[in-house]
Amino acid sequence: ADVEKPKLTLGVGGKPLLYYLPLTIAERKGFFKEEGLEVEINDFGGGAKSLQALVGGSVDVVTGAYEHTIRMQAKGQDIRAVIELGRFPGIVLAVKKEKADAIKSPADLKGAKVGVTAPGSSTNFFVNYLIAKAGGNPKDAAYIGVGGGAGAVAAMKKGEIEAISNLDPVISKLEADGDIVVIADSRTEKGTKEIFGGSNPAAVVYLKQDFIEANPKTVQAIVNAFHKSLKWLETASTDDIVATVPEAYYLGDRALYERAVEASRETYSRTGIIPEDGMKSALGMLTQFDEELAKANVDLSKTFTDTFVKKAAGGS
Amino acid sequence: MRRTTLLAMQVGVGLAFLLVWHLLTAVPVSGGKPLFDPFFFSTPLDVLARTWKDLVSGELWYHLGITLTETVLAFTFGAIGGIAFGFLFARREILASVFDPYIKAANALPRVVLAPIFALWFGLGIWSKVALGFTLVFFIVFFNVYQGVREVSPVVLANARMLGMNERQLLRHVYWPAALTWMFSSLHTSVGFALVGAVVGEYLGSSAGLGYKIHEAESVFDVTGVFSGMLVLAVFVIVIDTFVTAIEKRLTVWQPGTGAATAQG
Amino acid sequence: MRRTTLLAMQVGVGLAFLLVWHLLTAVPVSGGKPLFDPFFFSTPLDVLARTWKDLVSGELWYHLGITLTETVLAFTFGAIGGIAFGFLFARREILASVFDPYIKAANALPRVVLAPIFALWFGLGIWSKVALGFTLVFFIVFFNVYQGVREVSPVVLANARMLGMNERQLLRHVYWPAALTWMFSSLHTSVGFALVGAVVGEYLGSSAGLGYKIHEAESVFDVTGVFSGMLVLAVFVIVIDTFVTAIEKRLTVWQPGTGAATAQG
Amino acid sequence: MHAPAQVKEADSPAVRLSQVAITFALKGGGTYQAVRDIDLAVGASEFVAIVGPTGCGKSTLLNAAAGLLKPSAGGADIFGERLSGLNARAGYLFQQDALMPWKTAIDNVAVALEPKGVPRAEALARGREWLGRVGLAAFADRYPHMLSGGQRKRVALAQMLIRNPQILLMDEPFGPLDAQTRQIMGNLLLDLWAQDRKAVMFVTHDLEEAIALADRVVVMSAGPAARIVGDYPVSLPRPRDIAEIRLDPAFHAIHKAIWATLRVEVQKAYAQGEGANA
Amino acid sequence: MHAPAQVKEADSPAVRLSQVAITFALKGGGTYQAVRDIDLAVGASEFVAIVGPTGCGKSTLLNAAAGLLKPSAGGADIFGERLSGLNARAGYLFQQDALMPWKTAIDNVAVALEPKGVPRAEALARGREWLGRVGLAAFADRYPHMLSGGQRKRVALAQMLIRNPQILLMDEPFGPLDAQTRQIMGNLLLDLWAQDRKAVMFVTHDLEEAIALADRVVVMSAGPAARIVGDYPVSLPRPRDIAEIRLDPAFHAIHKAIWATLRVEVQKAYAQGEGANA
Ligand SMILES: Nc1ncnc2c1ncn2[C@@H]1O[C@H](COP(=O)(O)OP(=O)(O)OP(=O)(O)O)[C@@H](O)[C@H]1O
């Protein structure tokens, strides 16, 4: 395939995270190459930083959270998702085992210390949303940024926090060690439905609209690659997946990694298309806690372009 | 130069800086957009307005208080540690030579990576931030005090030893005053680093403090919030440094000073 | 002390450290678990084995090369900048007094927050990391050179001026050599910081380098990988520092040195 | 414009201090007036020695003539022009050690030619020659801390003389030298001076040395607020040999006269220093 | 065990340098032998003056006696005991400025009593008294850089003497002082010495001063590898007044004898310094 820009830089905030597994699969399985792309993957200290790199022009394409496209619209940046990678956020709210009796629902988090990856991050909003939904006031809990790594595990083990809203592998690690009890789990279809009443897009591939307009073939190639990746993930066994990712990813603890893959498998998008209700629920969650966004008039149709993914689905 | 002239010039530079910043961020150029992308750069007026709002609302003071505590603690412990070890190593050459490579290696460990370990050991409260700031301040002060002690004039030292001074007295009357200028030079640098340590610590995991506020603002792409946080930091460090300078002036009165070769007019 | 004794002692300390580390992380205590949780602390044997493996596989060299380039560039530019501005400010007192608060404020800005702006300006390649390292090295060197120049002996300076030296000649023959010890003291600190800057920059966003490797290992809870990265860093900085020390020794031959008061045996 | 300046220069003394007073600010707020009402002119080819009790203000006066110290009152004229900033026509041999510790003896001497634009190779050659003249050829590659007190002083002397300045300001140049070396150096200085008659301000504690070398001996009173209390012309014949001239009867007469004045001042100085406060 | 040591002490000279040689390592690999074969004993109540050409190794010898410099060969015995480390029974007046620049004159003097455990108030009082004796009572609160060269030297003198050490090592103590102040200080020193007869090693360039003060004048040869070439007892009566003793005919005889030796050495030194390499 002859694309306009075969050399691409891609940004991601924490590539080894299972959240971004489709990216690693596409890379390792050579799907980018098959599409005639040469992708350099830049890993950032967080999703926000990879988005900043996109806006700043140092990367062309980002695998990041869908909510970024909504936020950017409010900021006057035209950024579009082109394919959905995760249909459930994969965020889990859990409480310390010893507190499990006292905290049964998010509403009981009043006065509790809740660990989130970063203040203002989607894990933070996730708790806010859950508390509000359960009839509590999100402001009544204290939110502590603990990151998404060993620091988060440490915080829970040391008893610095009473509840945690985080992603895998932190959650799987804590679960495996028996430190926590899960209250709300958006890694599964069932859990997500319970929380959001429908699906809720998580990781997507997004680009600047200018770039999409200028390089449609390239974008198509990207989407094709990710689509292949999603299809592969749909059928692959856990062993296949573990064998495909770089060894370094499970060097820490292979069993844990397998467990986490197992737990996350359901979250990956099947079609790559974000459903209408998913977009709405994402927007609803954001506007609830962000005055600026609430004021902005967000046009959801400008957050996702489904033409590429539809073409990719037709092609394959 | 008189104090008022100096102050006027300082303020002038500050205003000039704000003006340039304003021109770059708030005034659209040809393309209709300002030269500096508003996605990354807030305008000075917005930042000042936001800072003012936060100050008035009182919320900022709480966070500022936390960061201040951490900074002061990190600075104090780091400086004391650096001074103590600097003296110890300078006086015990053998210790210095044996541990030299390890100290240098320790100084090169990225603090950001250590943050989880600090969180584990010291919890998520202020102490893990203090630890982070400490590791920055300590090395800067240490290397300077170490060098400062070794730079003592050999004649003055020999004289003091001939006066019969023991190690403690030498420390007090010779090494300490001789190393003072070196020490203060390092303290000026390390005030800033103490703050950086505290803020980065908060940024990486905490529930309060300026770093927390900045991180929060950053997560929702609120540049004005980020810049406002940095403005507060900047003002803040100037205030702390003023204290350091005042102490320095007191402790180094004996120096000839710049006016030494000039008689009173 | 003879070189071999010293080396033996240095190695001894290193081994003792490894032993303690081993005892703390690999030997189970009462509860069946070692004192330091293996989730957070790797054992020395694992770390050495991993480092060896990575070295042999050759992958590490590539990342090391990138980080080395960044560190050297950050160090070089930072040191040059710090030296240049240090001299400039020390020689132009008025500049120094006017800009003093701004420099101190700039030094207090958390680099972690600035990273996106650097990425914007300098791209994601090595230059944004160099910029980050620069901001650390610059201030450390700057403050020390500034102080060093002002500490020149007034009599030596007056003498040189009476010899008719112009500003350039004074710089070369008086200020520069007088500030050298100060400068090197700061360079020892800043070698470490240059590396920290580079690694943190990579950690916050990059596609290669040791910081990238460490970040990768950290996000999958691979403590052995993290520790191995830090080990490589540590060794690395000792090597760079050895160069700095060699240059220092050459440039400061004139100093009395520790053996000054003792005749040859 | 050129001619009148020349005339003026030829007429004017090399250094003229007029109504100079110098007051130091003390830490803590007080002030200390070191010298006052100093009127002193040193002709373009005159050798003036300055003597006075320790701490009276001799170094202070040289500093004023060198432009290193701005007088609190009055001013210094150099060849008829009011001095502001450094005195570029003067060489200054400081009372304290002032060699650059990071340069070897030869480098310390050779570097003095750099401001004149002398190429380095030539500067080194001339430097070596000068080190030989002060008896230190064998010590060219020593750093100052490896030299004895007297050796350092002689390097400083060579450093000053190699530039061949029109005005020599010398503050106890032969202080740490033994009597014999003192004479050798004194004769060296007189030889040079005889060649092109510079203006010299020479501070010493050795009255005999002052008389043996100078055209005029100026005596300062004890401080604070020291003044010039005596100005004695030395009308001994030139060229002089320092060792021999001391045997001259005229020498003794001058010595006696000056000593009478000086002795009183020194005793005053000592009495004052012992007092409660200056 | 106690008694024999006492006997030994009473019998032994305060300082005995035996077969001392001192060699400096030069940067670049060479060495420089400053002195060799030095045998010198200074009795427990003896005043020995050391003279010699500049750079011969006088300061080096004092450093060896003070324990600041380890001889390359031979050794120093202090009251019969081999010196290793610092000589705790000696006070040393350095040739260079050695005051602590961060202490005022009075603090510099008073701090010398701290190692003896004298309370601060008493130390200050005694310090003031000593500053008065050296004529600097009015300058007590000055930092060293605010003092003249001669004033600094006198502060250092007070700093050394206030401790009342058994051995005085003095390197050109009166160098930067005028003739009259020199005499006052010299008399002060003699008075003190008369009280409890310390051992004194006194380096000076002023041969007259050496003779006026000392019991013995030691003459060193020119360096390198300087030796002791003359040892002249001064059998002038005590107590002496420095100014008057010079008029004594015996004084002149001794002066003449020493000068003859010294003169040769100085000329040698000068010739050697001029040579290609030492
Ligand atoms: N920076 C200063 N601040 C205050 N007083 C000073 C300062 N410098 C010198 N003085 C005082 O001024 C007086 C004159 O000092 P100066 O150094 O000129 O003396 P001098 O005649 O050269 O003495 P000496 O022969 O001892 O070198 C002294 O009493 C000294 O204490």
Ligand SMILES: Nc1ncnc2c1ncn2[C@@H]1O[C@H](COP(=O)(O)OP(=O)(O)OP(=O)(O)O)[C@@H](O)[C@H]1O
């Ligand atoms: N650290 C050193 N390295 C090499 N040579 C040295 C060192 N210190 C002194 N010397 C040499 O040793 C010799 C004796 O020096 P010393 O200072 O003892 O002389 P001195 O007799 O005190 O002379 P002066 O009367 O000039 O003070 C000199 O020639 C000097 O150059």
Ligand SMILES: [Mg+2]
């Ligand atoms: Mg003087």
Ligand SMILES: [Mg+2]
């Ligand atoms: Mg000497």
